[in-house]
Amino acid sequence: DAGVTQSPTHLIKTRGQQVTLRCSPKSGHDTVSWYQQALGQGPQFIFQYYEEEERQRGNFPDRFSGHQFPNYSSELNVNALLLGDSALYLCASSLIQPNTEAFFGQGTRLTVV
Amino acid sequence: AQSVTQLDSQVPVFEEAPVELRCNYSSSVSVYLFWYVQYPNQGLQLLLKYLSGSTLVKGINGFEAEFNKSQTSFHLRKPSVHISDTAEYFCAVMRGSGGSYIPTFGRGTSLIVHP
Numbered sequence: 001d002a003g004v005t006q007s008p009t010h011l012i013k014t015r016g017q018q019v020t021l022r023c024s025p026k027s028g029h030d031t032v033s034w035y036q037q038a039l040g041q042g043p044q045f046i047f048q049y050y051e052e053e054e055r056q057r058g059n060f061p062d063r064f065s066g067h068q069f070p071n072y073s074s075e076l077n078v079n080a081l082l083l084g085d086s087a088l089y090l091c092a093s094s095l096i097q098p099n100t101e102a103f104f105g106q107g108t109r110l111t112v113v
Numbered sequence: 114a115q116s117v118t119q120l121d122s123q124v125p126v127f128e129e130a131p132v133e134l135r136c137n138y139s140s141s142v143s144v145y146l147f148w149y150v151q152y153p154n155q156g157l158q159l160l161l162k163y164l165s166g167s168t169l170v171k172g173i174n175g176f177e178a179e180f181n182k183s184q185t186s187f188h189l190r191k192p193s194v195h196i197s198d199t200a201e202y203f204c205a206v207m208r209g210s211g212g213s214y215i216p217t218f219g220r221g222t223s224l225i226v227h228p
Contacts, residue, residue: 004156033215042117042203042218043157056215090156100145100164102216104156 002027004093004105012111013081021076021108025093031055032074033102034066035090043090049074050096078110086112115140115206119219127227128196134189134222136204146187147205147216148178157203163187174198199226 005024013019025032031050035043045058049068068074072093078085088109092102120135138144145164149157161172168180178189187204201223205216 006156040221042205042220045215045217048215058215092157101147101159101162104149104158106154106156109154 004091004103006089006091006105006108008108009106010109010111012113015081015083015112017081018077018079019081019110021078021089021091021110023074023076023091023093023105025072025074025091026103029093029095029103030072031094031096032068032072033092033094034074034076035092036060036085037088037090037107039087046076081112083112086110115142115144115208115217117204117206117217117219119202119204119222121222122220123223123225125225125227126194129193131192132190132194132198132224134202134204134224136187136189136219138185138187138204138206140185140206140208142208145207145216146178146180147207148172148176148187148189149203149205149218150174151201151203151221153200160189160202194224194226196226196228198224200224 007022033048034046037043048056052068063079065077088107090107091105094102116139118137126132147162148160161170163170163180171177201221203221204219207216
């Protein structure tokens with residue numbers, strides 16, 4: 001079992017650009033959540049996808065959007081990048097029921113310059 | 114809404130000494146509680162979780178935690194730490210039932226084990 005895989009591992013973008021991050025969930029999982037972890041902080045919830053729909057959303061602007069595909073993999077898109085978007089972006093997969101444990105990927109380190 | 118407070122941002126300790134990482138939560142409903150570990154440049158790995166039942170929870174790598182409802186705490190302990198335990202530790206709380214099933218994380222505690 002490959003667990004949760006994310007790509008790319010590192011990314012450098014220029015302010016104003018757009019970025020897409022990808023996540024493949026753990027085998028058998030149907031729910032994907034995305035988190036932003038700024039340096040020295042805990043993960044902050046961005047949104048959660050289930051059945052290709054955004055199910056829950058945290059306090060993030062509309063510049064952050066996502067998608068879930070029929071095979072349960074997911075993408076996180078960020079438009080009009082700001083310097084403050086520099087962070088580790090974590091993907092977590094779980095089962096919608098019972099949703100009592102999330103498995104995390106290694107993350108994508110995004111640097112905006 | 115629930116929240117988590119990790120009372121120590123950094124805990125230095127010598128190898129083979131015991132350690133306790135403190136976590137307090139606030140919630141008006143029943144909760145699930147978790148401890149995750151994050152090694153440098155890696156994602157989060159689940160150490161242990163409390164869902165219900167026994168208040169003493171045993172996890173991986175010799176860690177354990179005790180759920181104390183009256184004190185709204187879920188402190189993490191290990192009787193004897195190793196150099197390899199040096200990492201960032203995150204406490205998380207999630208609404209136990211009928212909720213959004215989204216964990217809220219604390220800011221983390223950096224455990225530094227000295228030889």
